[in-house]
Amino acid sequence: xxxxxxxxxxxxxxxxxxxxxxxxxxxxxxxxxxxxxxxxxxxxxxxxxxxxxxxxxxxxxxxxxxxxxxxxxxxxxxxxxxxxxxxxxxxxxxxxxxxxxxxxxxxxxxxxxxxxxxxxxxxxxxxxxxxxxxxxxxxxxxxxxxxxxxxxxxxxxxxxxxxxxxxxxxxxxxxxxxxxxxxxxxxxxxxxxxxxxxxxxxxxxxxxxxxxxxxxxxxxxxxxxxxxxxxxxxxxxxxxxxxxxxxxxxxxxxxxxxxxxxxxxxxxxxxxxxxxxxxxxxxxxxxxxxxxxxxxxxxxxxxxxxxxxxxxxxxxxxxxxxxxxxxxxxxxxxxxxxxxxxxxxxxxxxxxxxxxxxxxxxxxxxxxxxxxxxxxxxxxxxxxxxxxxxxxxxxxxxxxxxxxxxxxxxxxxxxxxxxxxxxxxx
Amino acid sequence: xxxxxxxxxxxxxxxxxxxxxxxxxxxxxxxxxxxxxxxxxxxxxxxxxxxxxxxxxxxxxxxxxxxxxxxxxxxxxxxxxxxxxxxxxxxxxxxxxxxxxxxxxxxxxxxxxxxxxxxxxxxxx
Ligand code: SF4
Numbered sequence: 001x002x003x004x005x006x007x008x009x010x011x012x013x014x015x016x017x018x019x020x021x022x023x024x025x026x027x028x029x030x031x032x033x034x035x036x037x038x039x040x041x042x043x044x045x046x047x048x049x050x051x052x053x054x055x056x057x058x059x060x061x062x063x064x065x066x067x068x069x070x071x072x073x074x075x076x077x078x079x080x081x082x083x084x085x086x087x088x089x090x091x092x093x094x095x096x097x098x099x100x101x102x103x104x105x106x107x108x109x110x111x112x113x114x115x116x117x118x119x120x121x122x123x124x125x126x127x128x129x130x131x132x133x134x135x136x137x138x139x140x141x142x143x144x145x146x147x148x149x150x151x152x153x154x155x156x157x158x159x160x161x162x163x164x165x166x167x168x169x170x171x172x173x174x175x176x177x178x179x180x181x182x183x184x185x186x187x188x189x190x191x192x193x194x195x196x197x198x199x200x201x202x203x204x205x206x207x208x209x210x211x212x213x214x215x216x217x218x219x220x221x222x223x224x225x226x227x228x229x230x231x232x233x234x235x236x237x238x239x240x241x242x243x244x245x246x247x248x249x250x251x252x253x254x255x256x257x258x259x260x261x262x263x264x265x266x267x268x269x270x271x272x273x274x275x276x277x278x279x280x281x282x283x284x285x286x287x288x289x290x291x292x293x294x295x296x297x298x299x300x301x302x303x304x305x306x307x308x309x310x311x312x313x314x315x316x317x318x319x320x321x322x323x324x325x326x327x328x329x330x331x332x333x334x335x336x337x338x339x340x341x342x343x344x345x346x347x348x349x350x351x352x353x354x355x356x357x358x359x360x361x362x363x364x365x366x367x368x369x370x371x372x373x374x375x376x377x378x379x380x381x382x383x384x385x386x387x388x389x390x391x392x393x394x395x396x397x398x399x400x401x402x403x404x405x406x407x408x409x410x411x412x413x414x415x416x417x418x419x420x421x422x423x424x425x426x
Numbered sequence: 427x428x429x430x431x432x433x434x435x436x437x438x439x440x441x442x443x444x445x446x447x448x449x450x451x452x453x454x455x456x457x458x459x460x461x462x463x464x465x466x467x468x469x470x471x472x473x474x475x476x477x478x479x480x481x482x483x484x485x486x487x488x489x490x491x492x493x494x495x496x497x498x499x500x501x502x503x504x505x506x507x508x509x510x511x512x513x514x515x516x517x518x519x520x521x522x523x524x525x526x527x528x529x530x531x532x533x534x535x536x537x538x539x540x541x542x543x544x545x546x547x548x549x550x551x
Contacts, residue, residue, distance in 0.1 A: 049494035049542065050480045055438050063480055065494050065543040069524055149482055152492035177481060177510050196441030200434045201477065205503065304439055395439070 002107040006081075007031040007323050009097055009111040011088050011264065014043020015305050016296025017117030018071040019312030020319065024115075025078045027320035033109065034075070034082035035099055041075060041082060042068035043119055044142070045305065047149045050170055052197070056306035067305060091264040095291060113291045113319040116265060116279065117312065120258040120297040122167075132219030135226070141167040141255035145174070154178055156251025160228055161185040162216050164192040164199075166303060168255025173202035175253075182206070183247055186214040186230055188237055191368050193257075193394045195303060215239060216252065225250050258301045265294070275345040276300040282334060282350040283359050284318035285311060293319045300347050300362070303396055307362065314360075333413070335406065340377070340418030342366050344393070351415065356403040363399070365391045365419055372419050378405055378412040391419065428454070433471055435464040444468045476500035480542070481513050483528050488520030488545040495528055499537040508533060520547045 008029050010017045013036030021032050034041070045053070048064030055061055058070070075082065083101055090098035097109045122140040137156055139147075144155045145167060159175050161168045164187040176182045185203060190213050192199055203210050211230070217239045218229035232243040260278040271280045271288040278299040279287040285295050295315035296308040335351045346363040361376075369391050376384040376399070383405040391397055399417070406412050428449050435442045442464050447454040453472060459465045470476060478500045482492035501509060509532060518528055522545040529539040 046543070049482065049496075051478055051496060052439070061478075063494060063496055063542040066524065069544065149494060150490060150492065152482060152484065152490075177479075177506070178514075179510075195439050196434050197436040197439060201436045205477070205506075389443075395441075 004107050004109045006033040006111045008113050010034045010115040012117035013041040014119050016308045016312040019309040020115045020316035021080050022074050023313040023316030024320040029320045032080050035086045036084045037087055039084050041072045047146045049149045053305050057309050091268045093269050112323050115315050115319055116294040116298050117296050118261045118298045120260045123257040130216055135221040135224050137225030137250050138252045141171045141253045144253050158249045159251045160249045161253045163255035164194050165255040166194040169194045169198040169202040172208050176206045182208050184209045184211050186211045188215045260298045280349045282352050283348045285315035336414055338416045340416040342419035343417050346417055353406045358400050361399045363397050368392045371422050375418050375420050377416040435467050437463045437467050475503040477503050484517035485545050486519050489548050490545050493522045493545045494542045495539050496542050497537040498540050501535045501537050520545050
């Protein structure tokens with residue numbers, strides 16, 4: 001069997017994987033190998049031709065491809081090795097990676113550390129169970145985005161979009177600009193799953209209606225989609241049949257959520273969080289398997305690539321430290337972070353205290369709340385709080401808390417993050 | 427006539443809600459912005475709304491059929507449809523390098539259409 005050597009293997013060459021590779025290289029790791037399934041580095045960014053990337057990370061507004069090329073150029077400049085069109089087929093419990101590509105055939109690597117950066121995939125119609133026929137013309141929004149932006153053809157002329165996640169909103173504008181009639185965006189929830197700015201610049205700018213609390217209840221057409229029936233839903237998200245209306249269209253785009261791709265993670269026996277569908281990680285982005293780190297959308301679905309890159313860099317830095325320390329592990333136990341009132345999940349889920357200056361927490365709330373404060377409690381006592389005018393499940397929240405709260409006054413063994421009304425106080 | 431308007435700032439993902447009070451073309455007060463770029467956005471949004479447009483342009487003899495492009499400056503919102511027509515009329519020969527100008531001073535806006543990706547020439551095997 002073809003056996004390769006590397007200190008650090010990164011599975012996935014998208015924004016998370018590239019940031020991890022670059023940071024590990026900056027921290028002195030020379031023997032890095034990125035394994036990428038597609039034919040180039042950059043991942044999903046190549047089809048995200050709209051702008052709005054990089055405001056946090058580079059302080060300027062870039063399009064997806066421009067953002068990707070900044071990282072690709074740096075990977076090249078640092079001579080980091082990578083294989084494209086390479087699929088990892090097995091990830092063993094002892095960090096053994098089995099992969100395959102047309103040049104090398106089947107090969108095995110047993111690296112000292114691994115970064116999982118496989119990203120996520122779109123939820124499909126099958127996962128949603130829309131009744132009706134199965135005609136052509138139904139795509140996930142991301143697939144349509146690939147057709148239009150990378151292959152240069154339009155999937156249809158009149159479009160209904162189900163789901164108001166960011167890709168759905170962005171595709172509404174894109175299809176409109178390319179001359180399609182975009183009839184409406186339907187959203188099951190009473191709020192959009194996308195960023196506010198995208199509702200303004202993708203829908204309102206072009207008078208595309210957003211139907212909140214609406215869903216598609218039937219699909220019409222034999223060979224090609226001819227229309228859909230939509231209906232309003234009640235508070236239990238059940239369609240109200242009296243509100244049914246039929247909308248003619250030849251294309252239905254689904255933007256109904258993303259799922260982290262964790263088949264390899266599960267196969268390796270790494271613990272996966274049911275709320276995020278990604279591996280449980282500590283503040284070093286290390287998973288439940290020692291020396292295996294994870295970052296980006298494989299951990300939890302982000303709405304900003306800037307945060308993905310930051311998480312990737314953190315994973316790369318910690319993987320480098322792990323390799324350099326050769327198993328010299330930090331003393332002390334882990335602190336669990338609990339998602340408290342109105343918080344769906346936090347990432348990381350654990351902290352390994354070792355005198356860190358700051359800890360960055362990402363989390364999502366369960367509903368829209370206005371005029372609230374985010375409260376962090378250590379062993380039940382409030383140790384940190386931040387006001388927020390508005391928080392919504394569609395926008396990931398980020399919080400930087402000082403590391404000092406972990407050891408004052410006594411050793412902390414549980415942190416809790418919750419949302420409180422400002423008036424309510426304690 | 428005094429008119430109150432609520433805008434959502436689209437400059438960054440925070441999406442601040444900005445309240446503007448205007449008296450025809452005179453802006454009386456602006457509040458709610460999280461940073462000064464938001465204030466500038468609110469003023470421009472009322473007086474002359476602009477957008478950066480991204481799209482794709484057909485590539486001849488390239489590894490891909492299309493290259494992503496953008497306006498290198500925001501252009502007036504009312505010109506978007508016309509701009510898309512211009513973009514869809516043109517095509518470019520590979521190789522294309524990021525930053526290459528595809529259309530100069532498009533519609534006299536002072537903005538250029540520039541490539542935002544790299545497309546190498548298709549190698550015939
Ligand atoms: S006002 Fe500033 S912080 Fe608020 S959305 Fe606009 S650019 Fe962002």
